[in-house]
Each structure stands twice: as C-alpha cells, then as structure tokens.
Amino acid sequence: MCLxxxxxxxxxxxxxxxxxxxxxxxxxxxxxxxxxxxNEQDSLPQLHQALHRAxxxxxxxxxxxxxxxxxxxxxxxxLTELARTDPERTRVVGLRRNxxxxxxxxxxxxxxxxxxxxxxxxxxxxxxxxxxxxxEKMAEGYDVVSGxxxxxxxxxITRTLPSRIANGIISRVTGVxxxxxxxxLKAYRREVITGFRLYGEMHRFIPAYAxxxxxxxxxxxxxxxPRRFGQTKYGLERTLKVILDLFTVKFLISYGHKPMYLFGGxxxxxxxxxxxxxxxxxxxxxxxxxxxFESPFFPVSLILVIMGFQSILMGLIAELQxxxxxxxxxxPTYTIRRLLNVEPRx
Ligand code: UDP
Ligand code: MG
Numbered sequence: 071m072c073l074x075x076x077x078x079x080x081x082x083x084x085x086x087x088x089x090x091x092x093x094x095x096x097x098x099x100x101x102x103x104x105x106x107x108x109n110e111q112d113s114l115p116q117l118h119q120a121l122h123r124a125x126x127x128x129x130x131x132x133x134x135x136x137x138x139x140x141x142x143x144x145x146x147x148x149l150t151e152l153a154r155t156d157p158e159r160t161r162v163v164g165l166r167r168n169x170x171x172x173x174x175x176x177x178x179x180x181x182x183x184x185x186x187x188x189x190x191x192x193x194x195x196x197x198x199x200x201x202x203x204x205x206e207k208m209a210e211g212y213d214v215v216s217g218x219x220x221x222x223x224x225x226x227i228t229r230t231l232p233s234r235i236a237n238g239i240i241s242r243v244t245g246v247x248x249x250x251x252x253x254x255l256k257a258y259r260r261e262v263i264t265g266f267r268l269y270g271e272m273h274r275f276i277p278a279y280a281x282x283x284x285x286x287x288x289x290x291x292x293x294x295x296p297r298r299f300g301q302t303k304y305g306l307e308r309t310l311k312v313i314l315d316l317f318t319v320k321f322l323i324s325y326g327h328k329p330m331y332l333f334g335g336x337x338x339x340x341x342x343x344x345x346x347x348x349x350x351x352x353x354x355x356x357x358x359x360x361x362x363f364e365s366p367f368f369p370v371s372l373i374l375v376i377m378g379f380q381s382i383l384m385g386l387i388a389e390l391q392x393x394x395x396x397x398x399x400x401x402p403t404y405t406i407r408r409l410l411n412v413e414p415r416x
Pocket of ligand 1: 106107109190191
C-alpha cells in the first residue's frame with residue numbers, strides 16, 4: 071500500500087541547477103538506528119553483529135544509538151562493552167531508571183545525529199537485514215517507511231488478534247492506514263518526527279503524527295522472528311492503553327489547532343436544544359396553562375443550556391492554551407517540505 075506520491079526529485083545532485091537556491095529536504099546524509107533496551111542482555115551481542123552485517127552494505131554513514139531504559143540485568147554492562155570495542159559506531163544513552171519504551175525512544179532520537187532515523191526493538195524479533203531495503207525505499211522519496219510484520223511470529227489470541235483490531239481502529243481514526251502500527255521497525259526522516267514530544271506509551275502513533283505533518287508514508291513487509299531471548303514486557307492490558315492513547319492522538323490531530331470546534335460544536339447544540347425545550351414549555355404554558363416549573367423537561371433544559379455554555383467557555387480556554395503552546399515555543403502552525411529561492415529562517 072502506498073499513501074504517497076513520488077516526489078519530483080530525490081537527490082539534490084540530480085536537480086542542482088534547476089532552481090536557484092533550492093532547499094531540498096529529500097537528501098539523506100546520515101543514518102541513526104535507535105534501539106530501546108530493557109533487560110535484553112542475551113540478544114544484544116547478536117543484534118550488534120547483525121546490525122554491522124546489514125548496515126555495512128550501505129553507502130550512507132551510520133551509527134547505532136542504544137538506550138538502556140534502566141535495565142535490571144546486565145544489559146548496560148554489555149552495552150558499555152560494545153561502546154568500548156566499537157566506539158565509532160556505537161552510542162549508549164543510559165537512563166537513570168525504567169521510563170518506558172516511548173521515553174527511551176525519545177531519548178535515543180534526541181541523542182542521534184542522523185537525518186534518517188530507524189527505530190527497532192532490541193530483542194531480535196525485528197531483523198536488521200531489512201534496514202537496507204527500507205533505506206532504498208526511502209530514497210524513492212518517502213518520509214516514513216513503515217515495517218509490516220506480515221508473517222507475525224507471536225501467539226494469535228493474546229497478541230496478533232488484538233493487534234489486528236487495534237490497527238484497524240487506529241487506521242480509521244487517524245486516517246493514516248497502516249497494517250502494523252505496533253511494529254517498531256520503521257524508518258523516518260528526522261524532520262517529520264521531531265516537531266512533537268512523545269508522552270506515555272505513544273511511540274506506536276509516531277506514523278500518525280508524521281502523517282499529520284504531511285509525511286509521505288509507505289508500508290513494506292518485514293521479517294519477524296519469534297522471541298528467542300528474554301521476555302516480552304507487555305501483556306493484554308496494553309490494548310486498553312492503546313485505545314486511551316488513541317483519544318489523545320485523535321484530539322491532537324483533528325483539534326490541536328482549533329479546540330473550539332470540538333467544544334463549541336456540542337456546546338452550541340446543547341444550548342440550542344435546551345433553549346428549544348424552554349421555548350416549548352413557555353408556549354405550552356400560554357396555550358394550556360400547564361406550569362413550566364412542574365415539567366421534568368424544565369431542569370433538563372436548564373442543564374442543557376448551562377452545560378452548553380460551559381462547553382463553549384471550555385473551548386475558549388482551550389483556544390488560549392493552544393495559543394500559549396504555539397506562541398511560547400514560536401512553533402509554526404504549518405510544516406514545510408521544501409523552499410525554492412527562499413532562505414530558510416531560524
Ligand atoms: N522496552 C524498553 N522499556 C520498557 C519496555 C520495553 O526500552 O519499559 C524495549 C524492549 O527492550 C524492546 C522494545 O522496547 O527492545 C519492545 O519491547 P518488547 O519486545 O517487550 O515488546 P513486544 O515486541 O513484545 O511488543
Ligand atoms: Mg519484541
């Protein structure tokens with residue numbers, strides 16, 4: 071499946087001279103593979119070797135950024151050893167305690183140099199051998215190359231089935247249709263993933279955010295292996311968290327710039343309904359002399375009007391907060407793909 075159109079031009083050399091000072095953002099200069107690690111001491115040496123084998127075939131310079139997420143096993147010592155023996159390619163960020171996969175990924179991205187970022191798990195369920203193919207795909211002009219575990223090697227009832235349902239729901243709600251949000255192995259251009267902060271367990275929604283800022287996204291099937299080392303850190307309860315996170319993501323994507331539309335719409339509807347009810351009660355009082363105050367519709371109509379008014383006020387407060395958010399950080403309300411004959415501003 072392809073969600074994107076091919077761009078006009080991928081490599082600057084191929085288009086130089088076409089425009090005066092074209093500021094191309096399709097260039098790829100450096101690859102960082104970011105890997106969160108929590109109690110994965112057994113898989114790390116093999117993972118590191120497999121990464122070297124796979125990335126050694128690339129013409130792009132690269133680094134591996136491991137983030138130790140407060141492991142309680144020997145993962146940090148293993149990583150320290152890897153950093154010592156392979157200082158050119160290996161970076162290690164050790165967090166003070168276990169902050170969760172999302173925070174670990176965010177720390178890795180913050181400390182990575184690459185303009186292309188590949189995220190993957192440390193457990194060898196993802197295969198580093200897929201990375202060159204993903205980079206090649208990206209060179210066709212995509213901003214996100216999303217791995218899809220087409221042949222997933224996890225138990226069906228507790229993992230694969232809930233994941234399929236979740237993927238269907240997330241795709242519908244966010245409008246970014248992917249088969250496999252849960253697969254960590256994905257490649258991103260840095261500029262489409264650094265405009266937002268990652269909170270809670272939200273790493274799986276990175277493609278949805280990227281889609282929101284206008285990224286060109288493509289999905290590619292990747293290999294998936296059963297877990298041979300260590301244990302998974304998650305159970306079925308994750309599905310609930312994913313659904314809750316989805317509310318936040320949907321809100322941010324659809325109403326992040328204009329919360330008044332979310333609060334104001336229902337607010338106006340409630341006020342209109344409440345007012346219509348009050349009007350009906352008043353007309354009935356005039357025509358039939360039935361008291362307005364004795365009708366059960368009276369408190370209902372009042373509640374509707376008050377709630378509607380409150381909702382509109384909440385929308386106004388949210389509008390103020392959005393302005394504070396964007397203007398305090400001088401964040402633009404748009405994202406740029408490229409500039410032609412325009413100097414980029416700081
Ligand atoms: N992970 C982490 N911090 C956590 C939980 C997990 O850094 O609190 C890492 C873990 O080491 C692995 C990746 O996140 O590299 C995915 O975890 P896991 O394989 O347990 O998830 P699953 O693939 O089973 O969904
Ligand atoms: Mg895994």
